Amino acid sequence: MKNLLTTLVVLVFGAAVATAQGLAQETAAAASDAGGDPLTEAFFAEVEGISLGEAEAALVKGGDLVLAVHRNTQTMTVYNGTPAAIVNGLAEVYTVPVTTRVVQRSSPQDKDAMTRNEFVKSGSVTYKPTQLPAGTYKLDYSTKDVAGYGPGIHIDAYVETVTTTGLMKMNDYFVHGTDLDNTWGCIGVKCGNMGRVMNSYHRSYGPKILTIDSYSPRRGPSRRHD
Amino acid sequence: MKHTWWIACLVLSLLSAFSAPAEALDLSATLHFIDEPDLVLHEAFTLRLKHYNVVHEGEPVAEEYYVGYIDDTGLVRKLLHKETYWKPSTSFEEEVIIRKTSDGYYYEILSILLGKEYSRDHHHYRLDSGEFTITTQRKFLSEEIIQLNGAAEKITTKTITYMHDNGYLWQSDYKRAKIEDNQYFEHYYTQNENMWDNIIYTDNTISLYYGYDQDTNKPLLKYKYLFSYTKDPTTGEIHGTLDDWLWNIRALFDGPEKWKRNPLEIEVHVKSNLHAQDMHVNILNQQIIPRSEYLIPFIYGLRVDYQ
Numbered sequence: 001m002k003n004l005l006t007t008l009v010v011l012v013f014g015a016a017v018a019t020a021q022g023l024a025q026e027t028a029a030a031a032s033d034a035g036g037d038p039l040t041e042a043f044f045a046e047v048e049g050i051s052l053g054e055a056e057a058a059l060v061k062g063g064d065l066v067l068a069v070h071r072n073t074q075t076m077t078v079y080n081g082t083p084a085a086i087v088n089g090l091a092e093v094y095t096v097p098v099t100t101r102v103v104q105r106s107s108p109q110d111k112d113a114m115t116r117n118e119f120v121k122s123g124s125v126t127y128k129p130t131q132l133p134a135g136t137y138k139l140d141y142s143t144k145d146v147a148g149y150g151p152g153i154h155i156d157a158y159v160e161t162v163t164t165t166g167l168m169k170m171n172d173y174f175v176h177g178t179d180l181d182n183t184w185g186c187i188g189v190k191c192g193n194m195g196r197v198m199n200s201y202h203r204s205y206g207p208k209i210l211t212i213d214s215y216s217p218r219r220g221p222s223r224r225h226d
Numbered sequence: 227m228k229h230t231w232w233i234a235c236l237v238l239s240l241l242s243a244f245s246a247p248a249e250a251l252d253l254s255a256t257l258h259f260i261d262e263p264d265l266v267l268h269e270a271f272t273l274r275l276k277h278y279n280v281v282h283e284g285e286p287v288a289e290e291y292y293v294g295y296i297d298d299t300g301l302v303r304k305l306l307h308k309e310t311y312w313k314p315s316t317s318f319e320e321e322v323i324i325r326k327t328s329d330g331y332y333y334e335i336l337s338i339l340l341g342k343e344y345s346r347d348h349h350h351y352r353l354d355s356g357e358f359t360i361t362t363q364r365k366f367l368s369e370e371i372i373q374l375n376g377a378a379e380k381i382t383t384k385t386i387t388y389m390h391d392n393g394y395l396w397q398s399d400y401k402r403a404k405i406e407d408n409q410y411f412e413h414y415y416t417q418n419e420n421m422w423d424n425i426i427y428t429d430n431t432i433s434l435y436y437g438y439d440q441d442t443n444k445p446l447l448k449y450k451y452l453f454s455y456t457k458d459p460t461t462g463e464i465h466g467t468l469d470d471w472l473w474n475i476r477a478l479f480d481g482p483e484k485w486k487r488n489p490l491e492i493e494v495h496v497k498s499n500l501h502a503q504d505m506h507v508n509i510l511n512q513q514i515i516p517r518s519e520y521l522i523p524f525i526y527g528l529r530v531d532y533q
Contacts, residue, residue: 104480124288
């Protein structure tokens with residue numbers, strides 16, 4: 001019975017994280033480091049958790065890793081633990097500020113635009129930086145340094161990108177630290193929080209995924225001086 | 227009789243449904259080529275660029291290499307084009323011949339992106355008295371690229387007008403270029419969906435910019451390419467090396483005013499014959515030569531400082 005219940009919880013959790021992205025609201029911005037994501041907690045409010053003993057609780061920590069990026073609030077909630085641990089409130093859950101933007105604050109372009117209207121150079125490619133489309137992606141490896149911004153986690157995404165040669169699917173998306181306002185499509189973790197995210201990544205021994213939502217339709221794209 | 231008509235219609239429909247789609251015609255098939263048995267070519271330049279990974283700094287990703295040959299008028303008529311990639315480990319090599327036609331010139335060149343053949347580009351330059359029109363037929367070279375572009379090929383045209391009389395060298399549909407006080411300026415004069423950067427050459431430095439500083443209204447430079455040059459006093463040949471490629475963090479990321487060094491190698495080797503007396507030839511060369519922004523001072527005969 002316990003096994004069956006755990007399996008159901010695993011399935012519900014996968015769907016719930018993706019759904020929670022779509023439901024994310026401005027209020028989630030207030031969710032800071034300590035409390036986790038109130039929306040996700042509300043979603044699980046009616047799920048009856050399994051009471052785990054101390055030995056079982058020790059086993060569920062550090063399992064899966066879910067990085068849930070909320071584009072409206074420019075935050076990322078980190079869930080690190082087995083699904084059973086997450087619904088029992090035993091997993092590590094915290095929220096960090098991020099930037100997903102590719103347009104500079106000073107640009108006349110809509111700063112939430114999915115694609116910057118200006119070309120940049122990276123390696124042998126000249127392209128228009130594009131935000132990661134909404135969806136769920138596998139995190140496939142980590143690296144010690146991403147463009148001088150310290151350690152990072154690679155996102156296994158192939159994103160249609162405009163280059164000076166033509167349209168191409170590009171695959172160089174990372175979660176990495178930054179002290180700047182925008183990236184060229186990566187998830188930029190701000191305020192020195194990348195070390196903590198890396199610790200969660202290295203502790204995780206199960207599946208590692210990133211989910212990212214769309215901008216909420218209830219909130220129009222912000223303008224330059226919002 | 228009525229039945230015969232219906233049967234004929236049915237047969238025709240079936241034939242059109244099952245026949246292979248018509249192959250797109252090559253641009254070259256519409257042109258009249260002129261034989262040039264006495265054409266003599268002279269080597270004019272070599273250009274080598276080695277690109278490095280920006281994410282994993284210091285890791286080479288690709289190298290481009292070009293050798294250009296000119297005819298007696300100074301026009302580039304042959305290019306050797308080589309590209310080498312580290313991931314995937316692959317290389318490409320081709321000889322590009324710029325052929326004379328009854329109304330201008332024609333050549334084909336390969337476009338490579340991220341180590342994969344992207345398209346075969348057919349270029350026809352039709353020359354008129356005050357301008358030339360470039361018609362480009364791009365034939366995409368893989369199913370993935372065809373799907374991305376929604377078509378197997380794409381045809382575009384661009385007209386370049388010579389503009390010697392108002393201080394400008396040339397003007398295209400969106401951009402114009404001028405030389406002033408030994409400096410080269412190329413900038414957009416009207417908005418375009420796929421605006422590439424504006425270019426400035428001054429004092430051995432090529433700079434690129436997109437927007438303007440809101441306070442001073444001056445170009446907000448994104449990239450600076452700082453070159454040093456040496457000249458052989460006997461042969462007049464010039465060797466140029468990129469000393470630094472600098473990124474303006476403020477222009478690229480709204481960060482603090484800071485220039486960040488990034489790895490890139492560029493080497494140019496230029497013979498004295500690259501700059502033609504006829505400015506029309508130089509303008510054509512700028513369009514034909516790949517990566518010609520790194521040869522601007524030599525194409526237009528601008529002064530460079532030698533070490």
